[in-house]
Amino acid sequence: MSINRLTQFHEDPVVIAWWQARLGTALTWCTPGRRRTAPAIAAVVAGVIRPVREMARADDLPVPSDWLGLASLVLALFAILWLVYQAAVHFRSLPASVRRHPQISLHLLYWGGLALLWLTVPSAGAWRELLLGIAIIFPYLIWRCGYLLLSGQYGRAASTRFVDQLIPLWPAFGGSNTPYGKGLDYLSKCEARSDEELARSQLAGIKLVILGLLWDAAMRLMERTFYGPENAIPRLDQLVAQGGQAPFLASWASLYCELVWQVLRHAAHGHVIIGTLRLFGFNVFRNTYKPLLSESILEFWNRYYYYFKELMANFFFLPTFTQLGRRLRNWPRLRLLAAVFAAAFVGNMYYHLLNMETLVAQGYVFEAVYTLRSRFFYCFLLAIGIYVSMRRQQNRGGKPLAAGHLARIGRIFGVWTFFALIFIWNVRSSAPFLARVEFFLSLFGFA
Structure with a gap:
């Protein structure tokens, strides 16, 4: 059996038929x-x-x-x-x-x-x-x-x-x-309507739950071996607190390790949730789907935290883009920019402000906003990156990206670097905004 067939067992007709044969009566009963x-x-x-x-x-x-x-x-x-x-x-x-x-x-x-x-x-x-x-x-x-x-x-x-x-x-x-x-x-x-669809959904759910457990184990192994306190590569939240005094090589290594760790965290958590939904016949899309293989910022944004992206798109991007249709008909770039900022910047910040429900409920709104000051800059950079990525995609006009393994690796590395760098202003840390700026500058020898 090939590796591809093993990893895609939930789509294998033989496995699906076997699952139906073993659970035929139960699948039929489970309308x-x-x-x-x-x-x-x-x-x-x-x-x-x-x-x-x-x-x-x-x-x-x-x-x-x-x-x-x-x-x-x-x-x-x-x-x-x-x-x-x-x-x-x-x-x-x-x-x-x-x-x-x-x-x-x-x-x-x-x-x-x-x-x-x-x-x-x-x-x-x-x-x-x-x-x-x-x-x-x-x-x-x-x-x-x-x-x-x-x-x-x-x-x-x-x-x-x-x-x-x-x-x-x-x-x-x-x-x-x-x-x-x-x-x-x-x-x-996305709900299964037939025995075969239910079998496919349940097998896909089992696969996601297994993957979720594997990614959780990988994340913990990463923490215990080389990334984290008392390991060779300190956690990013520790390094940004040091500002410009953080060690150069360890800082760059920590940036990329933090990106991988965050992806594993989202995948481990989201896979189990989506896997559970699929077991009940709701064959919905994954929350995290191979973001580390993304070749553009926009693609990463779509793959990293899908349901958060959907929330921002449904409640901020699409309403803004639609309502500005007449007013900015002759300025499509400005219309797109406004919609992207409404989602990735305004909506993103508002969502995280509501997440500080205890402070907000007590009336400490300004304190909550001040707590999010570094995230303001993160969301601003994220919105700029998504807009530029969307414009590049539009300008390409459906033409394929440059072929070749080196070109693809270069694009993936560029996406990794962008998100790793802007996460400096999103990582949970006691470091103030200026310390994060100094840490960023030190990566390029300016601090």
Whole structure:
């Protein structure tokens, strides 16, 4: 058996036929409706466990802590999700301003709740504790609610059940504030409809789970052997704190090691999540797909963290690009630049500001923004890089890239270097902005 056939076993007709033969009755019984039952029940459980866990972490704040307060919080969150679902189902009945700008309306409601928190004292009562709990949890839900409203905007939510919508709203399969698998629309689009499709999806899921475990092992091996504290190559967060005093060769080695480590981290985490979805028949796209083989910045951006890229594209890039169609019809480059910056810079920063939910909920918005000061520069460089990459792709006009192994290696190395360098301003470190600048300059002998 060839290596390619072994690694692509989930697409091998012989393996698929064997899987169907062994699980034929079970595959036939597991219709899409029945398959959704388990993740839907798990979603309800996750909708209880996650708020309780988050409140335990925020026990130093005036948040619900007794069983009555926690029960009220869980019920309030489910009620909010049900109201968003009703808004999506009856989208055409919403006020005209909300129909035109559903995402902005959703976020304004959240910020309105935050404003009410800021204007009241912590001792205002149980209602404020409940509101603070909602404010801390809701950034996890807000983008998922956004996908639900998007479904309503396109008229697809009316035919769905609330219990099915809970699968991506409270995902028991894991994830972050970024919705892996997007919303129910995308999950349904990728859902297996036949025994063969289910077999393919499950085999692909098994492969991803195995890969996720392998990449996690590779990441840990990397940490224990040559990259990390007390190893030959220090971690990047340690070196940037040294500014211009960081050792030259170790700095360059750490840059590339950090890039590889971050890719392994995203792949290990995302593969298990997507693999789990595929086991239930949702044959969705991977979160991370060979980004280290990318030959352009744009390609890397698409492959590295797919569902974050999709979030930025759906809620920032596409709306900006569409709405500027008439105004900038004669300036297509400016239109593209504005849309790219709306996603890679503005949307990226806003997403990470919401991720600092505890600070924001307490009213420390400026402190949260100041904490993200280095990321501002990272997002700016990222947006510039993506725009230039898109323009180069457009100028090429569909012509193939230069052939040859050396040319391809050169392009891949250039992509590695770009992302490794800009990550100086994104790596989590106590280093201030200027120390990161000094570290960057020292790489080229200027500090």
